[in-house]
Amino acid sequence: MFPSKFEYRRVASVDEAVSILSQEEDAKILAGGHSLIPLMKLRLASPELLVDITKIENMSYIREDDGEIAIGALTRHHALETSELLAREVPVLPAVAATVGDPAVRHCGTLGGTASHGDGASDLPAALLALDATFVAKGPKGERRIAAKDFFTGFLETALAPFEVLTEIRVPKGYRSYSFQKFNRRAQDWAIVGVVAVRNGTTNIGYVNMGVTPLRATAVEQQLASGASDDDAAAAAAAGLTPPSDINGSSEYRAHLAGVLVRRALSELG
Amino acid sequence: MSAAEAKGGVVGTRKLRREDPELLVGQAKFGDDLAIPGALYMVLVRSPFAHAKIQSIESEAALGVPGVVGVYTAADLAGEWAGPMPCAWPVTPDMKNPPHYPLAAEFARYAGDGVAAVVATSKMAAVDAAALVSVEYEELTPVLDLEEAASDATVIYQDFGTNTSFVWTLEPDPDGVRQAFDQAAVVVTEHYVHPRLIPAAMEPRTIAAVPSPMGDEYTVYSSTQIPHILRVMLALTAGISETKLRVVAPSVGGAFGSKLDVYAEELLCLALARKLRQPVRFTEERGESTMATVHGRGQVQQIELAADQNGKVLAVRANILADMGAYLQLVTPGVPLLGAFLYHGLYDIPHYSFTCTGVFTNKTPTDAYRGAGRPEATFAIERGMDTLADKLGIDPAEIRRRNFIAADKFPYSSAAGLSFDSGNYGPNLEKALELAGYSSLREKQAQRIAAGDNHLLGVGISCYVEMCGLAPSRVLGALSYGAGGWEAATVRVLPTAKVQVVTGTAPHGQGHETSWSMIVADRLGVPPEDIEVLHSDTAISPLGMDSYGSRSLSVGGSALFLAADKVVEKARKIAAHQLEVAEEDLDFVGGSFKVKGSPEREMPLAGIAFEAFTAHNLPDGLEPNLEASVTWDPPNFTFPFGTHIAVVDVDQETGDVDLLRYIAVDDCGNQINPMIVEGQIHGGIAQGVAQALFEEAVYDTSGTLVTASLADYLVPSAAELPSFELANTVTPSPTNPLGVKGIGEAGAIGSAPAVINAIVDALSHLGVTDCPMPATPERVWKLLQQAKAH
Numbered sequence A: 001m002f003p004s005k006f007e008y009r010r011v012a013s014v015d016e017a018v019s020i021l022s023q024e025e026d027a028k029i030l031a032g033g034h035s036l037i038p039l040m041k042l043r044l045a046s047p048e049l050l051v052d053i054t055k056i057e058n059m060s061y062i063r064e065d066d067g068e069i070a071i072g073a074l075t076r077h078h079a080l081e082t083s084e085l086l087a088r089e090v091p092v093l094p095a096v097a098a099t100v101g102d103p104a105v106r107h108c109g110t111l112g113g114t115a116s117h118g119d120g121a122s123d124l125p126a127a128l129l130a131l132d133a134t135f136v137a138k139g140p141k142g143e144r145r146i147a148a149k150d151f152f153t154g155f156l157e158t159a160l161a162p163f164e165v166l167t168e169i170r171v172p173k174g175y176r177s178y179s180f181q182k183f184n185r186r187a188q189d190w191a192i193v194g195v196v197a198v199r200n201g202t203t204n205i206g207y208v209n210m211g212v213t214p215l216r217a218t219a220v221e222q223q224l225a226s227g228a229s230d231d232d233a234a235a236a237a238a239a240g241l242t243p244p245s246d247i248n249g250s251s252e253y254r255a256h257l258a259g260v261l262v263r264r265a266l267s268e269l270g
Numbered sequence B: 001m002s003a004a005e006a007k008g009g010v011v012g013t014r015k016l017r018r019e020d021p022e023l024l025v026g027q028a029k030f031g032d033d034l035a036i037p038g039a040l041y042m043v044l045v046r047s048p049f050a051h052a053k054i055q056s057i058e059s060e061a062a063l064g065v066p067g068v069v070g071v072y073t074a075a076d077l078a079g080e081w082a083g084p085m086p087c088a089w090p091v092t093p094d095m096k097n098p099p100h101y102p103l104a105a106e107f108a109r110y111a112g113d114g115v116a117a118v119v120a121t122s123k124m125a126a127v128d129a130a131a132l133v134s135v136e137y138e139e140l141t142p143v144l145d146l147e148e149a150a151s152d153a154t155v156i157y158q159d160f161g162t163n164t165s166f167v168w169t170l171e172p173d174p175d176g177v178r179q180a181f182d183q184a185a186v187v188v189t190e191h192y193v194h195p196r197l198i199p200a201a202m203e204p205r206t207i208a209a210v211p212s213p214m215g216d217e218y219t220v221y222s223s224t225q226i227p228h229i230l231r232v233m234l235a236l237t238a239g240i241s242e243t244k245l246r247v248v249a250p251s252v253g254g255a256f257g258s259k260l261d262v263y264a265e266e267l268l269c270l271a272l273a274r275k276l277r278q279p280v281r282f283t284e285e286r287g288e289s290t291m292a293t294v295h296g297r298g299q300v301q302q303i304e305l306a307a308d309q310n311g312k313v314l315a316v317r318a319n320i321l322a323d324m325g326a327y328l329q330l331v332t333p334g335v336p337l338l339g340a341f342l343y344h345g346l347y348d349i350p351h352y353s354f355t356c357t358g359v360f361t362n363k364t365p366t367d368a369y370r371g372a373g374r375p376e377a378t379f380a381i382e383r384g385m386d387t388l389a390d391k392l393g394i395d396p397a398e399i400r401r402r403n404f405i406a407a408d409k410f411p412y413s414s415a416a417g418l419s420f421d422s423g424n425y426g427p428n429l430e431k432a433l434e435l436a437g438y439s440s441l442r443e444k445q446a447q448r449i450a451a452g453d454n455h456l457l458g459v460g461i462s463c464y465v466e467m468c469g470l471a472p473s474r475v476l477g478a479l480s481y482g483a484g485g486w487e488a489a490t491v492r493v494l495p496t497a498k499v500q501v502v503t504g505t506a507p508h509g510q511g512h513e514t515s516w517s518m519i520v521a522d523r524l525g526v527p528p529e530d531i532e533v534l535h536s537d538t539a540i541s542p543l544g545m546d547s548y549g550s551r552s553l554s555v556g557g558s559a560l561f562l563a564a565d566k567v568v569e570k571a572r573k574i575a576a577h578q579l580e581v582a583e584e585d586l587d588f589v590g591g592s593f594k595v596k597g598s599p600e601r602e603m604p605l606a607g608i609a610f611e612a613f614t615a616h617n618l619p620d621g622l623e624p625n626l627e628a629s630v631t632w633d634p635p636n637f638t639f640p641f642g643t644h645i646a647v648v649d650v651d652q653e654t655g656d657v658d659l660l661r662y663i664a665v666d667d668c669g670n671q672i673n674p675m676i677v678e679g680q681i682h683g684g685i686a687q688g689v690a691q692a693l694f695e696e697a698v699y700d701t702s703g704t705l706v707t708a709s710l711a712d713y714l715v716p717s718a719a720e721l722p723s724f725e726l727a728n729t730v731t732p733s734p735t736n737p738l739g740v741k742g743i744g745e746a747g748a749i750g751s752a753p754a755v756i757n758a759i760v761d762a763l764s765h766l767g768v769t770d771c772p773m774p775a776t777p778e779r780v781w782k783l784l785q786q787a788k789a790h
Helices: A014-023 A036-041 A077-081 A084-089 A092-097 A103-108 A111-117 A123-130 A218-225 A230-235 A251-268 B003-008 B020-024 B074-080 B123-132 B146-150 B174-183 B227-238 B264-276 B286-292 B374-392 B396-403 B425-436 B438-450 B473-478 B512-524 B552-579 B605-614 B674-693 B746-766 B777-789
Strands: A007-010 A027-030 A049-052 A062-065 A068-072 A134-139 A142-147 A152-154 A165-172 A177-183 A193-200 A202-208 B040-046 B052-058 B068-073 B114-120 B134-139 B164-170 B186-197 B206-212 B215-222 B245-248 B280-283 B296-307 B313-325 B351-360 B455-465 B487-493 B499-503 B531-534 B586-589 B592-595 B598-604 B626-632 B641-651 B657-667 B725-728
Touching (some): A014 A027, A014 A049, A014 A134, A014 A165, A068 A084, A077 A092, A092 A123, A092 A177, A092 A193, A111 A123, A111 A165, A123 A177, A123 A193, A177 A251, A202 A218, A202 A251, A218 A230, A230 A251, B040 B264, B052 B114, B068 B123, B114 B123, B146 B313, B174 B313, B174 B351, B186 B374, B186 B674, B206 B264, B215 B227, B215 B264, B227 B264, B264 B280, B296 B374, B313 B374, B374 B455, B374 B746, B396 B425, B396 B455, B425 B438, B425 B455, B425 B641, B425 B657, B425 B725, B438 B455, B438 B746, B487 B552, B487 B605, B499 B552, B512 B531, B512 B552, B552 B592, B552 B598, B552 B605, B552 B626, B592 B605, B605 B626, B641 B746, B657 B746, B674 B725, B674 B746, B746 B777
Parallel strands (some): A007 A049, B040 B280, B215 B245, B313 B351, B499 B531, B657 B725
Antiparallel strands (some): A068 A165, A134 A142, A134 A165, A177 A193, B040 B114, B052 B134, B068 B114, B164 B351, B186 B296, B206 B215, B296 B313, B455 B641, B487 B499, B487 B626, B586 B592, B592 B598, B641 B657
16 A cells, blocks of 8 residues: 655645646645545555645635635535534535544545545535535636536546646535435445435535536426426436446446435425 | 352453553554564565466566565475465365465466565565566456356366365264155245455454574564464474474454464565565555455355244254355365354254355455354354244244253254253343343334334344354364364463463453453462463463464363462462461462461462472472463363344335344353453454445456455444443353353354344335345345335
């Protein structure tokens, strides 16, 4: 369990990180390291340079800003889990964060890291997608904002360019009603299927591990919007989707679970 | 030891483990913690293929990595071995045992088979270099499925012409069995599959072979549970005189049977240390461990029960296929035999038949894993009894009552040929039922069904008896095992009255230092804190048979008990001499010899120890010093038993099984330290529940192990388990002076059938009659889909 040889640089600012990332061919950002380091130890990833951004100041925060909640990219899952502001304004995030891995993982993992990793099996990206979050990224040409629906682009791929740093995640206030259904075999495991449902007038539903990226349950949302009952809407849970098959569940079983979990989530929403 | 005696002393109390402080603060030295100056690091290049011909091995690029000392293939090391790696249990005279050397020469037989050893001055260099060793393979058809392997459609060892290693049969009265089945009112025929399990000890294997600076002598540090047996085997296999070899097991972080073995890496480290005249060490990676350390279980069973109309079982016939894996490791073929005598469980069944076919596959070799053969046997009979009960409409508790060996039949001669030492099964079952609130659970179960609840309730009972305390040497001989089952102990009272205890047992998490000090403390009347327990180093404890098969207390503890008594008897001679009374006029109370009738005339053991040391005034002919050794060979196995009850909730929509409650009433005879007993039961239950619900070594169709990490191989944590509800009954064993039976494996033996019985119980009204292990949510959901489709 040794990674290949790599260089390591710790940066003091986002600009410095962007500058290095723009110059170096094969560099990766190191934040919480709980996805990257295991991949490197298994030699599934062998970047030549790690740019450690964890010592950049003022990148870990949760605050109200311009009518939204702004979360610094370096905010640890544990901070999400215990934030009173989130508990009040976006309670789904603490609820989801509390189920990620175990306490050690939650004290290391960052929201920016899990979002940038873009793993369809991770819980928080699906929650951000359900919340219609906005991702703030900084690159050589300055800052840009990316809507959640455009952010997760493929298997472990996001809209971020290799030289961009995700600095902030912005989520709207108002989604006070939520349900998180995480179905797994052991407490610390990834979800076999996870359903994140939030409601603020309209109902948004995010899926964990129903595809290569975090997904929205579009068919269910459309049914609900057109007045279908919860049961009827839930019956469309897997419409148009091809969930993955692995040793924890076949595609067929995941499709079935999605229906059950969506119905349970809907019945839990206020 | 009587309960009354126990009351006055420390035995029977919940004394905290003396081992724990240094483990808890991280000060204990495990193999990888040992500072060994000048050590080289070994990393193995392993076959990624389950079955392949090795065409060529190219190591030039690897040799170019700075720090690399050498890359060694089977051919390079062929001269190092006096013989192949040992299998100590040739269960039949015609057993087929392929030559197995530390590195594969011509063929790789399983994914993970070592093909080259890279040695470097740092672990990092060795890892980098290993990745550069280029091996050309010609892939061959892998033989993976056990039943397919048995069909010989593809044969792994061409010389044998078959994949069958042996057929072992135990059929004392074939006519009786045949008649019983012919005349039976009911016959139940069931098939069960025990998936392979990965032992997943917390500490993977670590090895260091260190040449003596004085010359041709070697110390081998290994995270083994058998330092003594390992020394013998290393000497024989590496061709080193046993006198030149010392084996030390440092702190060992769990084993569960997986370190009851002689491994290729142990031999390679030793041979390379000899070749390079430098220490060579190896630490297994977790992923590597899932393939390179033995697996457990791996059986396909058929069990048939013949019974009368009342559910009284008349005969049992078991026929099993046991997965050997690619090679026979130390006791691989013997594992199923440890269960061979127990397919009738704790029931008085007059006719018995058992056949085991050991079969090679292109998978990691199997070997002992907590319970070794007995969990498989218990599962078969306990699932079978439930099936029979269901067929006859008899309550599962009641069918067990009707079949138990009656308490007045002990010692009980079983149809399989064993003599059960002691038992009292009925009250044990009743206690468990009462703790569980059995009838009220049945009511709740019915209510949920009546209400159409999505969540169904299931109650599963498993009664077990096992044979442990391995073992009477003559019996082991009769079973063709290559060693005895005795254990050695020395008790030495030093001049300052501190006590050294030397044991041949090799603890790897069981707390022997605590328990052994308690036993000796009570015998000698000294505080346990004054007793040091020495073990797991063949230079300090040269005689021993090590720890496995729940043997340490009943065999090693008994040896210790008898050695302590021998010390007391010697001390008595000195006290009698100096107090000028007859030996029989002395009482030994509270660590002091007192003259009967005038207790003010006394001589404490401390004083006697010093007298024995100075030897100024000893009886004529008595040797100086206060020390005694005993090697004890038990006259019989011990037969612990118990009742386990699992209560599960099954979510019909998802197939998810939630273990709500777990009740275990175990009887391991007298208990030395009930806290340690409970700890063993907790861990055992967790492993059995894991087998029932979580764990399975999964291979893909090419023979690659899919569950090669702890992210994919689901070892459950405390979060997945309820707080266990434990109680016990106490039926002392008459076969050893402590009256103890053994508890290391009981939890793992009783639990898997309790859980599966509970799941089937929850679903039986829907027509479900069996459930495969592990009962994953998807499997249970599919069972429900199939049942509802009918």
